[in-house]
Amino acid sequence: MPHIPVLQREIIECLKPGKDENFIDCTMGDGGHAQLILEKNAPKGKVLGIDWDEENIIRLKERFKKEISEKRVILVNDNFANLKEIKERENFQEVSGIMLDLGMSSRHLESKRGFTFLRNEPLDMRFNSSIPITAAKILNFWSMVEIERILREYGEEKFSKKIAQEIVSQRNKKQIETTQDLIKILSRAIPKSIQRQKIHFATRTFQALRIAVNDELNNLQRALGQAFEILRPGGRLAVISFHSLEDGIVKNFFRDKVRENSLELITKKPIRPNQDEIKINPRSRSSRLRAAVRSISQTK
Ligand SMILES: C[S@@+](CC[C@H](N)C(=O)[O-])C[C@H]1O[C@@H](n2cnc3c(N)ncnc32)[C@H](O)[C@@H]1O
Known part of the structure; x- marks a missing residue:
């Protein structure tokens, strides 16, 4: 569209x-x-x-x-x-x-590069293919402190700490590769009352990752x-x-x-x-x- x-x-x-x-x-x-x-x-x-x-x-x-x-x-x-x-x-x-x-x-929402949480896609989020990092690289390789920081600063996410902990605990079991992998983590880290709110609970995390990937x-x-x-x-x-x-x-x-x-x-x-x-x-x-x-x- x-x-x-x-x-x-x-x-x-x-x-x-x-x-x-x-x-x-x-x-x-x-x-x-x-x-x-x-x-x-x-x-x-x-x-x-x-x-x-x-x-x-x-x-x-x-x-x-x-x-x-x-x-x-x-x-x-x-x-x-x-x-x-x-x-x-x-x-x-x-x-x-x-x-x-x-x-x-x-x-970008239709690009199949992981910009949307509404479909299951690889977590890429790069505006240009020459960018050296992807959202998946951040989630699998950055330190918990750094992940927490970008969620807090770029996503203004209240539950940044809990989400960062959940990301690190999950990636120790299996790499985080797709938007659905990330949604599952977020649904464990974010309180259910917040998950029922009108703005989708993944919005802030997706925004933070996109800002970080594309600087x-x-x-x-x-x-x-x-x-x-x-x-x-x-x-x-x-x-x-x-x-x-x-x-x-x-x-x-x-x-x-x-x-x-x-x-x-x-x-x-x-x-x-x-x-x-x-x-x-x-x-x-x-x-x-x-x-x-x-x-x-x-x-x-
Ligand atoms: C909101 S859209 C612009 C829509 C446009 N005004 C129109 O009427 O269709 C933003 C665009 O900026 C591009 N963009 C984002 N960051 C950029 C950057 N650092 N350098 C150049 N283009 C960038 C994106 O690829 C995207 O296509």
């Missing part, structure tokens, strides 16, 4: 793509947001589209065949943590706006600094995050740059989806959009 882009109208209002302006979409996914930009920056504006996932790039090449031939879309399969290098390598000039729509896409918070931190550097004065940066750890990084980055008079906020408070959007697309529930504009007076 194609990915439904969140906060579509809101992100376009923040980025304000104008005729013939150039934009970078650091997280192309299925290209939904990029398509909206391309409608606004026609006829000559370009989008440099990055995605770490090889399978997404293959799909995007098909979707944007025409725009690629017109040189309006340039696709790059890379980590957005290498943003500045990518921009220089592609000789992409006059960047009027940069967007990031973080995390995974609906395509998501470090990548975001690295990308923000570079995005700021390569924006033209007056250029706009918009970020959609899906949990408080990501949002905290974006919020602090913007705050520091505002203090230096290098950025001006477009969103004083994060923009959240309205009830209509949440009804149509429940995944949008936790999304938060922050945006800022690079100050004109600052020079690079």
Whole structure:
């Protein structure tokens, strides 16, 4: 199923793509947001589209065949943590706006790489096949202390200690290989009353493992600094995050740059989806959009 882009109208209002302006979409996914930009920056504006996932790039090449031939879309399969290098390598000039729509896409849930607890799949969770660790490697080889830390920090999981103990005790008997192996462990470690709650009890552990495997918070931190550097004065940066750890990084980055008079906020408070959007697309529930504009007076 194609990915439904969140906060579509809101992100376009923040980025304000104008005729013939150039934009970078650091997280192309299925290209939904990029398509909206391309409608606004026609006829000559370009989008440099990055995605770490090889399978997404293959799909995007098909979707944007025409725009690629017109040189309006340039696709790059890379980590957005290498943003500045990518921009220089592609000789992409006059960047009027940069967007990031973080995390995974609906395509990942169908990728059979262990992103979902709703099916039994190998515990991989890598966005890109060159990443050296998988979720299974973390569960089978990392120390109990390290596993506990990522569950607590990246999953904000209250039962991190009990889960980490249960993981280590189980792996001493048999390696943890599939999503079902992990669910069984979680159902032993997490109290039954919590297991009956609306949000699935595996959600936090899966989130924590995905963040750790893909080093998501470090990548975001690295990308923000570079995005700021390569924006033209007056250029706009918009970020959609899906949990408080990501949002905290974006919020602090913007705050520091505002203090230096290098950025001006477009969103004083994060923009959240309205009830209509949440009804149509429940995944949008936790999304938060922050945006800022690079100050004109600052020079690079
Ligand atoms: C929420 S989806 C983006 C959806 C997109 N805005 C759309 O309209 O279809 C996030 C995408 O970012 C990609 N991604 C995650 N981390 C990345 C990274 N460090 N570098 C590049 N792409 C990344 C994922 O592969 C995924 O396709």
